[in-house]
Amino acid sequence: MNFNFSLDREIPVLDWTPYLASRVRTMKSSAIRELLKLTEQPDVISFAGGLPAPEFFPLREIEEACRYVVQNEGARALQYSSTEGYLPLREWLATSMHKYGVPAVPNNVLITAGSQQGLDLIGKVFIEPGDYVITERPTYLGAIQAWNTYGARYHTVSLDDDGMVVDEIEEAYRDVMKETGRPPKFIYVLPNFHNPAGVTLSLERREKLAEIATRLNLPIVEDDPYGQLRFEGEDIPPICTFVPERVIYMSTFSKTLTPGLRLGWIVCPEVLMRQFVMAKQGSDLHTGTFVQYIANDICQRGFLKPHAQRLRRVYKERRDTMLDALAEFWPEECSWTRPQGGLFLWARVPDSIHTTEFLRRALEEKVAYVPGENFYPNGDGGFNAMRLNFSFCPPETIVEGIRRLGIALKKALA
Numbered sequence: 001m002n003f004n005f006s007l008d009r010e011i012p013v014l015d016w017t018p019y020l021a022s023r024v025r026t027m028k029s030s031a032i033r034e035l036l037k038l039t040e041q042p043d044v045i046s047f048a049g050g051l052p053a054p055e056f057f058p059l060r061e062i063e064e065a066c067r068y069v070v071q072n073e074g075a076r077a078l079q080y081s082s083t084e085g086y087l088p089l090r091e092w093l094a095t096s097m098h099k100y101g102v103p104a105v106p107n108n109v110l111i112t113a114g115s116q117q118g119l120d121l122i123g124k125v126f127i128e129p130g131d132y133v134i135t136e137r138p139t140y141l142g143a144i145q146a147w148n149t150y151g152a153r154y155h156t157v158s159l160d161d162d163g164m165v166v167d168e169i170e171e172a173y174r175d176v177m178k179e180t181g182r183p184p185k186f187i188y189v190l191p192n193f194h195n196p197a198g199v200t201l202s203l204e205r206r207e208k209l210a211e212i213a214t215r216l217n218l219p220i221v222e223d224d225p226y227g228q229l230r231f232e233g234e235d236i237p238p239i240c241t242f243v244p245e246r247v248i249y250m251s252t253f254s255k256t257l258t259p260g261l262r263l264g265w266i267v268c269p270e271v272l273m274r275q276f277v278m279a280k281q282g283s284d285l286h287t288g289t290f291v292q293y294i295a296n297d298i299c300q301r302g303f304l305k306p307h308a309q310r311l312r313r314v315y316k317e318r319r320d321t322m323l324d325a326l327a328e329f330w331p332e333e334c335s336w337t338r339p340q341g342g343l344f345l346w347a348r349v350p351d352s353i354h355t356t357e358f359l360r361r362a363l364e365e366k367v368a369y370v371p372g373e374n375f376y377p378n379g380d381g382g383f384n385a386m387r388l389n390f391s392f393c394p395p396e397t398i399v400e401g402i403r404r405l406g407i408a409l410k411k412a413l414a
Helices: 022-026 031-038 059-077 087-098 114-126 141-148 166-180 203-216 270-284 289-300 304-329 355-364 395-413
Strands: 109-112 132-137 153-160 186-189 220-223 247-252 264-267 344-348 385-389
Touching (some): 059 289, 087 109, 087 289, 109 114, 114 141, 114 220, 114 264, 114 270, 132 166, 203 220, 304 395, 355 395
Parallel strands (some): 186 220
Antiparallel strands (some): 247 264, 344 385
């Protein structure tokens, strides 16, 4: 059979647009991922990414785990696995979460390809076009990006130094019911060291949120990627300890072990596991078997706890360095949060400075951040705010980067 195909002939260009699904129109590239491209230049100091400190990645422990797994579990570790995840790892996670009060057993733990897949699965299982989600204002950009794909809309409530202003939830519920005739699908909350704001939801508000959700018969998605990185103050019980029957709890190894393994997990009521498992099977069948074996070997050796303690010391030093540098180099009209853990703080500048436009000036000074408006799902705020990451850069680089931003701010105000 001769197809008479020649590279010399002109090939007509196909317009793919009419063939694309309507949901593609709601997809937008991650502002953070695009920003990271700009910051790859070696002379740019980046506070933009939510990046752990790479010099503290457990390279030796991962190397040893890889060697052990290949030598002792190679055939199983390189084979297909169950969608729910590697059972010994789920058992370890369930046990480790008990100390925080998370009501986990292996049968209600699902291993995901990072917490971002968990957000996508929640969207796939719960959200239909036009459904509302109640969330904070601002909120995590990755959740917005995941749920926009499924046609979500957002009714937002305020955020202050004690986290989500839960007293506004009932009014938000009434507004959604009045507009659509159906309730919001769930409340989305980041209780610990909020991304992007760095604040923590108080115990009183956690209890009240549980009470309000019960009264309104609403589920809660509790996204907790930073809970193990508290370096100041006392741990606060997760929301799921108060109403486990209506909470989907999420966390990840990305902030404590390494993000490159792409390992997260969902804890949910067992009646939901089948739906999540079927949704995940349509995405990737299961999370990578080998990386689950690696993580399990490291966890079973007892490495993770002292490693997290070390990270807390490092990140506290870097947070303190950033706070001191902000006080020294920035104009007095600026303000910022003081996180008790996590990776970020939220800074506000005078209203005359639009931080999306100001980013060009910052890049001229060879420093980067994420403009605040990216974290507002309805695009209705954050114009004078920015998210600053303090975990990635060493202290001396933090000081220099904040100094450069201070120079750019003073120039803009002048």
